[in-house]
Amino acid sequence: MRDIVEGVWDALARSRPGPFELTGAEDVLPGPYRVAAAATASIAAATLAAGEMLRVRGIEPGVVTADTRHAAAAFRSEQLLRVDGVGAESGWAPLSGDYRTADGWVRLHANYPRHEAAICWGLGVPGSREAVEKAVAGRSAREVEHAVVSAGGAAAELRSPEQWAAHPQGAAVASLPLVDLSPVADAPKRTLFYSDRPLGGIRVLELTHVLAGPVAGRVLAAHGADVLHIGAAHLPRIETLVRDTNQGKRSAFVALDTEGGRARLKKLISRADVLVQSFRPGALERIGFGPSELAELRPGLVIAELSAYGWEGPWARRRGFDSLVQMSSGLAWGDPPSPLPVQALDHATGWLTAAAVMTALRRQVADGGTWRARLSLAGTGHWLDSLGRKEDVVPADVDYSGLLEEADSGYGRLTRVRMAGGLPGAQPYWEFGTRKPGVDKPTWTP
Template identity: 65%
Template sequence: MDARVWTTLTGETLAEDAVEVTGPESVLPGIFRVEEAATSSIAAATLAAGELLRVRGIEPGRVSVDTRHAAASFHSEQYIRVDGEPVPFSAPLSGDYRANDGWVRLHCTYPRHVAAVCWGLGVPATRAAFEKVVAAKSKYEVESAVIGAGGAAAVMRSREEWLAHKQGQASSALPIAEIRPLGPSEPRRLFESDRPMGGVRVLELTHVIAGPVAGRVLAAHGATVLHVGSANLPTVPPLAVDTGMGKRSAYVDLESEAGRARLRKLIARADVVLQGFRPGSLVAKGFSPETLAELHPGIVVADLSAYGWEGPWARRRGFDSLVQMASGIADEGGKAAGLDVPGPLPVQALDHATGWLTAAAIMTALRRAMTEGGSWHVRTSLAGTGQWLDSLGRKEPGPAGFDGTEWLEDVGSQLGRLTRVRMPGVLPGANPQWTEATHVPGSDPASWNNTGV
């Protein structure tokens, strides 16, 4: 495990025997040390859960993580099955496009992103039309036009170009996770429980992968997690099924005053608010971290972003694949493979690692709220995680076609029989586990109980 993660999160030195890592060093293709990032982020979250157990008077025991199980967990959305069948989803217009001077990636998972590309480039929504217009422009023209239209895109930059860019410099200067005080309050007391997060209420306002993975980890350690989405927003079905483990799911329309009033009621009784929407989106609706701390002193607020909370791109939309393109990861991966195309990581490691690191930071902040008091603000970013992954160095690529089926299990759910990756990370004092499987999206009341109150 990379001990720097634990020191950054807690300010504490990690004991040499605190974590046992099993399995081979390299199990995935590619030169980046994704396995080490996976193992270290999972270990950090499991250790943080163990420290909460210790505060409760329970000896956590020695944490252990297997590199193969960690790799499977970082690929969990690819293994999810309902009644033995993959969960269908298609985003045919997302991808890497060759401009007249290099590569640019267009993110077209959601209809609004497709519309932004069409508006920004003045083309119909077909791949042939996208390819033709991109090929006639410079990569920076394409990126600027799509971003200006409210879409999501990223030019493939080298590592050197990224570090020379103002956003690259800003992102590289940020810690892998930041935990800062929001305001004073008396030390918290948690409900009695034999699980690290037992009795802790987590309000999750997230989408895609990183944020939902963080909520999924907290649920596995005993938290009551309520995921709040909107019936008016599209979802990515495989991701929603995969990351919904252990959570209840409700819809609230935050565009309405009634919906915002409902959210304020939920926040007033929440211990943690976890949000991963575009930076500034919730603040514009009246839900800044400082406001949340006023609604519930002692709360932990966690914000995830793509490019970090400083720099000219701090409010820019971003996704794992785009950050890989912008920060030099895709460029180096392609060159290492001897190809003149982007070479992405073998899994969406920035998303998954950021999710686990966010969960670790939340549990560390809760420990501070219990021992020191105060409200706390957690901030993480995909770009910060990418910078950390880069700092781990390079490795010899593992074999192609990694098989993680050893770590799968079948469970019943509202959706049918689910096949999923088991929760990784061994914590002898209270092993993580989900007490229920994914719910139908929006099927639960927007309340902390099942009565709707």
């Protein structure tokens, strides 16, 4: 796995990483893909990036560590979370799931009301699983995908790896880097305020929803950043995921569809150091928050953008989620579909985004500039596929109990996965548990 970490670090920093140690075996997660290796490598990369931020502060980071068992736990953190001893309910809506079509399989995503409505509208059926199954069974997978996506929903035909490689979007993803990190405007060099934590004094504005973006913010919070998550009161949320991914963050509501809300967002950005956003490509730009506007509003901002299918190609603006990208890209190829054992594309992209943000901050100290990092679930899937295969051995029950800790939260007493990645110079931790959405004011703390 060392070569995987070194490859990721080269993609991020164009250099060799500092000292690190990896422990554990890859058989902690089932399946032929090297998911445990990818999880461990992405966690190691983020922790190494935090270590380099410490080094900039004159603090020796020590030898970074990452363990496969802890990585597996971190990548299934939403499954392991307990609130007052009770496990999480299923996050899947009744209409979400895989459906057999006339010529294969298609996956429909209905976890949000607007996506469920798009399924019913696009297929011309009432909102029952039986009706959807009947409608889908008589059509081709591509026809179903097109009908639902055209109605504003989220769907994915199951494609083979070969079909994806030949697809225009598959070719576009293959041509893009795992992480696109580059300056987009000039800005003075960054001066760091004193802190004994990697991201002490760094303000992160998070405009994200499930799951990769919130994971990125959670990682940054664990390394000392002041992370403010912005949502909207009227938008639906998957509470199971919010409880898990909003560790250590403040949470406020801002209505971006109003003039007052956009003015509030401008004020927040003008004092932020980092913006992490997972809107579809072009969505923020349409309301006046494109990269050039952001660079003018806050010179020296680090802008991290996450998407489903990448920032180039015919699907650049397409809605997508981890499970759908797995179907489209061939990672779930099989009859029936065989998904990855965890939502690895989401989690890995989140950790890699955090690594990119910290790398950009370090570059700002040395060179200045407003920086932009772009990553995608499909790009992470392409990277995972490139790591090769392992023997598909079903692991014995993995004991995660030693990796869990308890914390108070707005929801009750949490039992959660402890922050992964060892950094002797400043071990990562969350200062507080999950706060309920919208309980904080949309302002920066002094």
